[in-house]
Amino acid sequence: MKHGKWPLLATFLLPPLALYAYFVISPYAQTFVISTTDWHGLSRNYNVVGLDNFKRLWNDEHIWNALLHNLWLLLLLPVVTILLGLFLATMLNVGGRSGRITGVWGASVYKLIYFAPQMLSVAVIGVLWTEVYNPRSGLLNAGLRAIGLDGLAQIWLGDPDVALAAVIAVMVWSNVGFYVVLFGAAMQSVPKDIYEAAALDGASRFATMFKITVPLLWDTIQVAWVYLAIIAMDSFALVQIMTRGGPSFSTDVIGERVYDVSFGDSQFGYGSAIGVVMFFLTLTITIVALRLTRRERIELS
Amino acid sequence: MSTLTSADPATEAAATRRAPAKRSGGKSLVDGTLNVFSHGFLLVWGLLTALPLLWAVLSAFKSDNEILSDPWGLPGSLRWDNFSRAWTHGHIGQYFLNTGIVLIGSLTLTMLLGATAAYALARYQFWGNRIVYFAFVGGMMFPVVLAFVPLFFVVRDAGMLNTLPGLMLVYTAYSLPFTVFFLTAFFRTLPTAVSEAALIDGCGPFRLFFRVMLPMAKPGLISVGIFNFLAHWNQYLLPVVLLKDENKYVLAQGLAALAVSEGYRGDYSRLFAGLTLAMLPVLVVYAVFQRQIQAGLTAGQMK
Numbered sequence: 395m396k397h398g399k400w401p402l403l404a405t406f407l408l409p410p411l412a413l414y415a416y417f418v419i420s421p422y423a424q425t426f427v428i429s430t431t432d433w434h435g436l437s438r439n440y441n442v443v444g445l446d447n448f449k450r451l452w453n454d455e456h457i458w459n460a461l462l463h464n465l466w467l468l469l470l471l472p473v474v475t476i477l478l479g480l481f482l483a484t485m486l487n488v489g490g491r492s493g494r495i496t497g498v499w500g501a502s503v504y505k506l507i508y509f510a511p512q513m514l515s516v517a518v519i520g521v522l523w524t525e526v527y528n529p530r531s532g533l534l535n536a537g538l539r540a541i542g543l544d545g546l547a548q549i550w551l552g553d554p555d556v557a558l559a560a561v562i563a564v565m566v567w568s569n570v571g572f573y574v575v576l577f578g579a580a581m582q583s584v585p586k587d588i589y590e591a592a593a594l595d596g597a598s599r600f601a602t603m604f605k606i607t608v609p610l611l612w613d614t615i616q617v618a619w620v621y622l623a624i625i626a627m628d629s630f631a632l633v634q635i636m637t638r639g640g641p642s643f644s645t646d647v648i649g650e651r652v653y654d655v656s657f658g659d660s661q662f663g664y665g666s667a668i669g670v671v672m673f674f675l676t677l678t679i680t681i682v683a684l685r686l687t688r689r690e691r692i693e694l695s
Numbered sequence: 696m697s698t699l700t701s702a703d704p705a706t707e708a709a710a711t712r713r714a715p716a717k718r719s720g721g722k723s724l725v726d727g728t729l730n731v732f733s734h735g736f737l738l739v740w741g742l743l744t745a746l747p748l749l750w751a752v753l754s755a756f757k758s759d760n761e762i763l764s765d766p767w768g769l770p771g772s773l774r775w776d777n778f779s780r781a782w783t784h785g786h787i788g789q790y791f792l793n794t795g796i797v798l799i800g801s802l803t804l805t806m807l808l809g810a811t812a813a814y815a816l817a818r819y820q821f822w823g824n825r826i827v828y829f830a831f832v833g834g835m836m837f838p839v840v841l842a843f844v845p846l847f848f849v850v851r852d853a854g855m856l857n858t859l860p861g862l863m864l865v866y867t868a869y870s871l872p873f874t875v876f877f878l879t880a881f882f883r884t885l886p887t888a889v890s891e892a893a894l895i896d897g898c899g900p901f902r903l904f905f906r907v908m909l910p911m912a913k914p915g916l917i918s919v920g921i922f923n924f925l926a927h928w929n930q931y932l933l934p935v936v937l938l939k940d941e942n943k944y945v946l947a948q949g950l951a952a953l954a955v956s957e958g959y960r961g962d963y964s965r966l967f968a969g970l971t972l973a974m975l976p977v978l979v980v981y982a983v984f985q986r987q988i989q990a991g992l993t994a995g996q997m998k
Contacts, residue, residue, distance in 0.1 A: 399819060399821075399900070401900075402815065402819075402900045402901060402904075403815050403819055403821060405811075405901075406811035406812060406814060406815040406904075407811070407812055407815045407816075407827065409808055409811075410808035410809070410811065410812040410871055410875075411812070411827065413808065413864060413867060413868050413871070414830075414831065414834070414868050414871050416849065416853075416868070417846065417849065417850075417864060417865050417868035417869070418834050418842065418868050418869060418871070418872075419830065419834075420845070420849060421842035421843075421844075421845035421846040421849055422834075422837055422841060422842050422845075424845035424849075425841050425842060425844065425845055428844060428845065478740075481736070482736070482737065482740055485733040485736055485737055486737065498733060498734070498737070499734075500737075504737050504741055505985075505989070506982065506985050507741045507744050507745050508740065508741070508744055509981075509985070509988075509989055510744060510745075510748065510978060510981065511744060512925075512992070513925065513977045513978060513981045513988070514974060514977065514978075515928055515929045515930075515931065515946070515947045515973070515977075516929055516931050516947065517931050517946075517947035517948065517950045517951045517973075518947070518950065518970060518973050518974050520951065521950055521951060521953075521954040521966070521970055522747055522748075522751055522970060522974075523747070524954065525751070525754075525963075525966070525967070525970075526747050526750070530763065531762050531763045531766050531963065532766060533746065533747060533750045533766055533767070535766075536765075536766035536767050537767065540767060567743070567744070570740070571744065572992070572993075575989050575992075575993055576993045579993055627838065628838050628839070628840070630840065630932075631931045631932050634931075634932070634935075635931070635951050635954075649838065649840045652840045652841070652843070653840065653843070656843065656844050657843075657844075657936070662844045665844060666841075666844055669838070669840055669841040669843075669844075670841070672838055672840065672841065673837060673838060673841050676836065676837075676838055677836060680836060
């Protein structure tokens with residue numbers, strides 16, 4: 395591959411690199427610079443204020459409030475989604491008799507339905523669930539009243555005490571199907587004799603799940619955790635559509651703060667500083683997760 | 696029939712399912728109840744997933760009055776005019792067209808630029824190869840929100856604010872990290888013997904790529920293509936920042952705007968019709984290609 399190497403490299407690499415540098419690298423780099431200024435708007439005038447934005451951020455209770463919600467998301471979204479995903483995938487794949495990997499009747503239909511929300515855009519999911527939660531005409535309250543549980547009917551997205559849980563539930567709803575399929579694929583690759591041996595020893599289904607399936611799928615579960623953690627940090631699109639961080643900041647997340655402070659209050663310097671903090675948090679979470687994964691692999695081998 | 700030896704697992708599984716009571720012995724009885732149990736759980740989650748979607752489709756046929764007074768009821772008659780109102784007055788048709796234009800451009804560009812860059816990085820040794828690779832892949836770690844403010848001005852300075860080509864280029868640029876990451880790994884796995892044979896036969900490096908390597912990489916290209924299609928289709932925040940002109944709105948953005956305006960006007964039937972129009976085409980495509988889509992997406996996340 396010596397002849398004609400450089401013409402090919404130039405035509406193959408330069409266009410994507412140029413596009414990437416202009417639209418991705420340069421904005422990211424600029425954000426770090428802007429975060430040290432007091433830039434306020436559409437004019438090009440600003441003062442360099444050093445780390446003042448970050449000091450202000452430390453004392454901003456809205457930031458801590460939003461961070462707390464990100465933390466809840468970070469804890470609840472992966473745990474609930476993975477547990478539900480594992481549970482449903484076990485029911486689907488390790489069905490039949492005594493833990494045999496035959497797949498339960500109708501497994502493909504279940505998978506078809508579970509995975510469907512994955513195909514919907516975040517706007518569709520957000521608008522759909524805003525209507526489901528609609529206190530007057532929504533599916534949820536009407537359903538609760540129909541089965542006599544009037545007391546449980548809520549103004550779901552209008553009540554600061556339940557709004558965050560309602561949003562997290564939507565995120566779980568839309569993500570579970572993907573992990574059912576992902577874990578299902580991993581379960582299919584586990585040798586059948588392991589399950590048959592467990593069945594011979596008289597292991598119950600739940601023992602099989604926690605003693606065999608979970609350890610063997612540990613790698614996949616960790617990949618799932620990293621992805622869900624990133625979704626939890628990043629997915630303010632849904633919050634933006636469903637609640638815009640309200641009511642009274644009860645569903646506010648860091649991404650929403652960056653957006654509101656920057657484009658709402660045109661405090662671009664301060665907004666960028668919040669973004670930078672968010673970046674370092676995401677980076678830390680990713681590194682910690684990757685470290686944990688690596689250590690686990692060494693112990694196993 | 697003993698519990699553990701069986702000639703045909705399929706028929707036996709069917710037997711367990713249909714007639715758990717016929718089986719003797721404690722173990723099979725437990726299995727039978729567990730099976731009912733597991734179907735119960737599977738059905739509950741299936742209903743939880745499908746009901747909101749079905750409800751939205753049914754509500755699209757109702758009148759506003761029916762939607763408000765009887766959320767669980769069936770539509771009194773099929774009001775197709777809800778859809779035509781959503782398509783024209785709600786501008787869903789226009790938004791569809793815009794989304795289609797952007798997707799055709801952004802997907803073609805993403806696949807072309809991603810594949811060429813990944814191929815160069817996977818198959819050629821040169822100084823800076825690693826640096827370029829990590830520059831691309833590093834982009835996966837940054838939350839897009841972080842770039843919003845400067846991106847707005849970068850796009851404006853290029854004269855592409857409020858334009859569909861601007862959005863195509865931005866989608867492409869932000870899809871390159873994952874596309875390059877995935878396809879580099881894929882091109883590395885392709886056998887070198889084939890490309891060496893082609894070179895000996897007098898195949899030039901460009902022809903080698905388009906005639907030999909690209910066809911060989913088809914499974915990887917399909918996986919990453921599905922992933923990018925859904926990611927671009929899904930995009931909400933980038934258009935919100937970069938498109939302020941209502942005639943240029945893409946579907947996701949238009950739908951969210953429609954939801955806000957219908958909230959004020961109380962025209963729910965049009966909103967549900969718009970929602971259904973935005974939802975059904977993807978779900979139909981998904982139902983047809985579900986195997987490829989599920990396999991492609993899970994392969995994309997595992998690497």
